Amino acid sequence: MTPTTAQPETTAAAPTGWDLGDVVIHRIDEIALPPQTGPWLLPGVTREVIDEAPWLRPDFADADTPHLASHTFAVEIGALRILVDTGIGNAKTRANPAWNDLHTDYLQRLAAAGFPPESVDLVINTHLHTDHVGWNTRLSYGRWEPTFPRARYLTSRTEWDYWAAADMDDSRRQMFRDSVHPVRDSGRFDLADVPEHGHEVADGVRLIPAPGHTPGQVAVEIRGTDRSALITGDSIHHPVQLSHPHLTSCVDIDPDRAIRTRNQLLAGLADTDALLLGTHFPHPTAGVVRSHRGSYRLLAEPNTRTRP
Template identity: 65%
Template sequence: MDAVSEAAPSWTVGDITVRRIDEVALPAQTGRWLLPDATPDVVAQAPWLQRDFTDGEGALRLATHSFALEVQGLRILVDTGIGNGKTRGNPAWHHLNSDYLRRLTAAGFAPETVDLVLLTHLHTDHVGWNTRADKGDWIPTFPHARYLTSRAEWDHWAGVEMDEARRQMFRDSVDPVRDAGLLDLAEVPVEGTTVAPGVRLLPTPGHTPGQVAVELRSAGRTALITGDCIHHPVQLSRPHISSCVDADPAQAAHTRRTLLASLAGTDTLLLGSHFPPPTAGRVIAEGDAYRLSTVDPDRP
């Protein structure tokens, strides 16, 4: 596990401060498994990736984190990572023991103060801190929050036969929230839906059928939190590269191209849900593809 600084990195979007709450850096083999077409030769063709987004030998750097923000007094968390102490098939996620909750609290978002948890999709590494262990049970980590995901996402998983690993994830990280009456489902039309002042969910299907990105607007500035429609900046240089766990790789690539085209040349800050530091940047057109012009966090 990489060491992290005590101060949560943050970016200013109009009147909103977006904080990155680190969980863990993912091991080097994650990139090879997740994006198998992002070979070292492919990575080498995009020199701008080398400094921040690879290990210098062509292996992709990836991380898990949440984004925390406050909008007009509403305290919002976007995605909740892997979680601690959970039985997982992935060795990097199995019985994790991170300082995530301490970092979240140190950033000013103690669990009992969070009002809204936005789940971009219901995958294991985005829902884990929905719950925490308590006397042998899994209970909601954010007891006063509403947890929100798209209805299309919920309906998809409710209608498919899940393997045991995914059923386990639902049992320990999703069902307890639903059973506590804290789970809400949002209808997300093509144009998106507003869930808080200046906070809009945008449909980004492909990785999962109901995945959403989170758009932030404040005082004329805009940011977009990707979810897993973009796992790593290499997908800007090669938008056709999809992950091995995309439900519909063709749809995922189409979604990614459409999103990147809409962002290219704008002032919108792109915040990657698995991008390692510096995590944020603006999308620049480069031939028939794109690159990320990184934006460092605000200075404390």
Template identity: 70%
Template sequence: MSTSTPRPTVPSTSSTPSTGTGTGWSLGGIAVHRIDEIELPRQTGPWLLPDATKEVLDEASWLRPDFADAEVPRLASHSFAVEAGGLRIVVDTGIGNGKQRANPAWNGLDTDFLARLAAAGFPSESVDLVITTHLHTDHVGWNTRLVGEDWAPTFPRARYLTSRAESVHWDSVELDEARRQMFRDSVTPVRDAGQYDVVDVPERGREVAPGVFLVPAPGHTPGQVAVELRGGDRRALITGDSIHHPVQLSHPHVHSCVDIDSAQAVRTRARMLDTLADTDTLLLGTHFPRPTAGTVRREGDRYRLLAEPAGELSGGVA
């Protein structure tokens, strides 16, 4: 999906060695953990994916019971914590606690996300790198947390990365108040701390840590990236919002109501699925409910996900 580029130097600031323990997926030299935030309310599916009707879900019986109930798709908010090359990496940071949000389901959350992250071996002060697939509210929330009355970077020693195309887009458009609030509390404080880096992501991809590549995935937003992980045994792809839900494997033309360019999003998704199909590359959905991951298989002129639940990870994976 991408070709190797010169590997940048990202010094590890971890105070303790990586353990690779807990549950997740091992790629051989790279371990991936799902860090739960919240299950999204049932009404999220019909709002976000209005074309994912009961009739559409019925055409893919494999979606039930894990990925849909009788009527609507199930969705979740979580992050992925990745151990690669001795580095601790967090991909997307969810909604966050105590944030003022227009969406009632996201407003003023109080979850134990950071405790879950620490339990997986990623205490906040040990994280080396935070990758933002795109600058939407439910992907940047834990970038910061309240310290007194101020928002401060949650990961004090980490570099935060997003694509230059993504940053340029949001810097060049008129923002509504809800999005200005998101930037004020979850993006600007990290920039002001000197921890946010924008990086060019060419079509061939860019390696930002050992075995960790950013690859362009435009459409949902202009500069969105997916994250490709290349372990010694297999590869994985973290989708960002290029694939919100497994129903989009069976029906790639089902698009999100918040896609900035839905036609481009469909092209990106189709290209991604064609590349992944009938390989052992693990697809990791950023909003997929458990079991979260699986491999893509062609099913006639469509695709399906063969689920691969997280397993126990032994020490020394990464």
């Protein structure tokens, strides 16, 4: 994301989780992104656009600026522990000052939710952008080592192949050196072929192709005994894109494809009880999609967890 002049604030919301029956999804906070991020990332989101969706205020936007956050989702399925995306990470050299050399308590929050690093079985990277792979690794005695020593790390083969052939700038090459290549070199990095109907990675967990933001991005469908949920990756950056699905981000590689993907995902979720969980949606983060005035809106469900 765009360079900013100040470090973002660490988020301080209470622990949040959603019960799907036999599955629990936890939101693990990293940081609230600076106010400048919204206008840069979503330049089409003006005050007038927000005015057309008053349900966005006060949680998802203020008078004229969308709010954004960085968090990950930790999923309990029986004894299986899955982490979807890994945020920005600590002690990483980044071109964006708001992301550079962070020192957050993310790992402590993850452990408090019942996910100490050694307990994680699978890490899913929805795509290989800096703010989705950062905690893949942590600094140990001057070397970048996989943060989750028992886990397999997974992304789509299409995503990997795209970046392997891309002419990357220095900052993106640095991100691959400190957050992706050490996992690959450890032998813990796997690639999944994700066809149109999706790819089942565990019982109740399916990767759904969500191209546009990047060519091989996936969303993650989680199915419990009571209901299902969809974790967006960056196919939907902000709830304003429910009311205005045509609004694209300035970092979408294929904006037209991103719009088609977003419309397809929202149409499948609309007027069902399935939860939509946004990777950059600020608190309350999740909700159900409802048809609204020829488009959609989000009815928030801040926390449905009932188990200790």
